[in-house]
Amino acid sequence: MKLKAVRGTKDIFGSDIFKFDKIINTAKKVFLNFGYENIITPIFEKTELFQRGIGEETDVVEKEMYTFEDKGGRSITLRPEGTASVVRSYLEHKIYGKENLTKYFYYGPMFRYERPQAGRYREFYQVGVETFGENDPALDAEIISMGYMFANKLGINDLEIQINSLGNSENRENYQKELKKYIELKYDGLCNDCKRRYLKNPLRVLDCKNEKCKNELKGAPLIIDFLDGESKKHYVALKMYLDELEIPYTENPRLVRGLDYYTDTVFEIVTKKLGSQGTVLAGGRYNKLLEEIGNESIPAIGFAAGVERLMLLLEEKEVEEKVEVFIAWLGNESKSFSLNISNQLRKNDINTIILFEEKSLRAQMKKASKLKAKYVIIIGEDEKKSGVLSFKDYDTGEQSKYSINEIIVKIKEEKK
Ligand code: HAM
Numbered sequence: 001m002k003l004k005a006v007r008g009t010k011d012i013f014g015s016d017i018f019k020f021d022k023i024i025n026t027a028k029k030v031f032l033n034f035g036y037e038n039i040i041t042p043i044f045e046k047t048e049l050f051q052r053g054i055g056e057e058t059d060v061v062e063k064e065m066y067t068f069e070d071k072g073g074r075s076i077t078l079r080p081e082g083t084a085s086v087v088r089s090y091l092e093h094k095i096y097g098k099e100n101l102t103k104y105f106y107y108g109p110m111f112r113y114e115r116p117q118a119g120r121y122r123e124f125y126q127v128g129v130e131t132f133g134e135n136d137p138a139l140d141a142e143i144i145s146m147g148y149m150f151a152n153k154l155g156i157n158d159l160e161i162q163i164n165s166l167g168n169s170e171n172r173e174n175y176q177k178e179l180k181k182y183i184e185l186k187y188d189g190l191c192n193d194c195k196r197r198y199l200k201n202p203l204r205v206l207d208c209k210n211e212k213c214k215n216e217l218k219g220a221p222l223i224i225d226f227l228d229g230e231s232k233k234h235y236v237a238l239k240m241y242l243d244e245l246e247i248p249y250t251e252n253p254r255l256v257r258g259l260d261y262y263t264d265t266v267f268e269i270v271t272k273k274l275g276s277q278g279t280v281l282a283g284g285r286y287n288k289l290l291e292e293i294g295n296e297s298i299p300a301i302g303f304a305a306g307v308e309r310l311m312l313l314l315e316e317k318e319v320e321e322k323v324e325v326f327i328a329w330l331g332n333e334s335k336s337f338s339l340n341i342s343n344q345l346r347k348n349d350i351n352t353i354i355l356f357e358e359k360s361l362r363a364q365m366k367k368a369s370k371l372k373a374k375y376v377i378i379i380g381e382d383e384k385k386s387g388v389l390s391f392k393d394y395d396t397g398e399q400s401k402y403s404i405n406e407i408i409v410k411i412k413e414e415k416k
Contacts, residue, residue: 008114008122019311020125023154024107027127027305030150031105034142036129039104041085047075053084053293055260057200064112078111081259083286083302084293086130091294095132102132107307119277119309128283128304135287135299137234140265141241147269147281147303148247156271156313159280161247163267164255165235166203167227169288175226176202186216203256209276222253234264261286265301274309281305324411326368327354330361330380337384341377341404348408369394375411 005011012020028038047067054061066078079085086104095102107127114120129146131139144161151159166172179202187195190205194213197204206217227235242249249267257266266284274280283303290298325345329338338354345352353371355364361378368376378390391407392399402410 006122008116010121010123016311019314020307022314023307023310024127026153027105027107027150030146030153031129034103034146036103036105039086039089039106040108041082041089041106042079043109044076044078045085045088047077049084049088049293050077050080053087053261053289054081058258058260059204060112060259064114066111066113080112081110082106082108082126082128082304083130083259083261083289086128086302087289087293087300090130090132091290091296096296096298100133103129104131105129117277119274119306119312121308125307126304127307128302130300130302132290132298132300134301135234135285137237137265138241140234140238140285140301141245141247143283143301143303144242144249144267145245145247147267147283147305150305151269151281151310154310154314156280156310158271158273160270161249161267162252162255162270163238163242163249163265164224164252165227165231165238165264166223166256166262166266166284167231168263171226171228171231172203172223175221175223178221178226179203179205182220183217189213189216201260204258206254207256207258223256224253231264238265257282257284261289261292263287267303269305271313274312277309279306280309280313322351323353323371323373324351325353325375325377326364326371326373327352328361328364328368328376328378329354330378332358334379334381334384338379341379341389344404345408345411348412350408350411375407377407 047065050065051061056062060080065080068076070076086106090096090102090104105128107125109123110126111123113122116122129143131143144163148159148161167175180198183190183198183202183205187198190198190213191208191210194205194208194210205213206220208214255266255268262284264285264287267282268279269281270278271280272278281303283301285299285301287299290296290300327338327342329335335358342352342354353373355367365376374394376392376394378392383389387403388401389404389407390399391402
């Protein structure tokens with residue numbers, strides 16, 4: 001067939017959908033556990049929101065947005081990330097007037113016109129959180145620990161938490177001046193991207209993955225040396241709380257992030273297993289963004305994780321949701337009774353498969369083993385008459401006869 005999915009987009013199905021669901025379900029569970037509430041915002045917003053929110057000079061706004069004019073002549077953009085939309089919603093509904101501390105989580109597709117490769121797509125999913133109304137570094141530590149717990153609950157280890165502080169806007173301006181001076185000295189040796197970035201967004205030069213640039217910038221001044229008293233105190237307290245929570249972290253003084261709204265704490269959770277797309281979760285504080293978008297001075301912090309990147313790290317064997325019961329029925333007269341049995345099992349949250357075409361016992365047992373069913377119930381004419389069913393437990397090898405109620409109790413007991 002000639003028609004294929006658009007470059008940078010993909011279908012998620014088969015064993016991948018188990019991974020996808022596991023990630024979303026685990027995120028929900030962990031975030032609810034920390035007192036977060038779900039929020040759903042539109043997939044598209046006014047372009048201006050992202051221009052003002054993310055920053056005109058970022059790669060995302062400059063080159064990566066899916067922007068179009070709708071039939072009413074409005075400039076619309078498919079959201080490249082979730083933070084700006086959640087902030088817009090929080091301000092629009094004046095939630096700050098009703099609550100002091102607001103904690104939201106979200107998940108859904110985001111769109112960026114990037115060069116596709118493993119772990120980098122044009123449509124990708126994020127799960128994220130945003131917290132409004134609190135500037136305490138204990139919250140920064142709690143959020144980082146929540147991101148780490150989320151990854152751990154997925155069975156993903158071998159991760160490194162990197163932290164840094166970008167200070168306030170004044171600290172950053174002072175720093176940028178010094179950094180620019182340093183970059184000017186090294187200008188000729190830098191890649192074209194860095195040469196372009198240096199003028200508008202010099203911090204991003206520090207983030208360049210090019211080895212030559214990394215070498216040239218080895219001696220560059222570090223933002224941490226430009227923090228004022230407040231920001232320094234915040235950063236020191238963050239580290240103290242992380243230690244208290246027994247969260248391992250590495251300080252990365254070159255961690256700057258690609259979006260413009262960050263102040264003070266920034267962090268990433270990275271893996272070495274995904275090459276240059278190794279950041280699986282990233283975020284930080286953005287205490288000035290609400291002022292920028294809605295003239296409200298409210299501190300905020302959040303993060304987002306890339307679902308596809310997490311999927312690449314999940315082990316296949318861990319996620320397959322097992323078929324619990326396979327019902328094999330013999331003879332057309334037991335078919336509708338077997339259907340009724342499958343219904344009783346499913347009502348009790350027991351995953352059950354039954355086929356509708358009449359097949360030999362051998363063929364059905366083969367199918368049960370292909371599906372990796374844990375139990376098989378065999379129903380023939382005798383079973384239908386007596387209500388006593390043949391039950392086989394594949395794990396223990398046990399084969400006996402029970403009523404459906406006894407089977408349900410037994411399976412539930414084992415699941416506990
Ligand atoms: P971000 O660093 O742009 O931050 O994206 C967060 C995560 O989304 C990345 O670490 C990565 O795992 C995933 N990601 C980003 N772009 C792609 C892509 N093209 N393909 C696949 N995965 C991708 C944000 O979006 C901020 N809104 C995070 C935040 C929330 N900061 C504060 N609150």
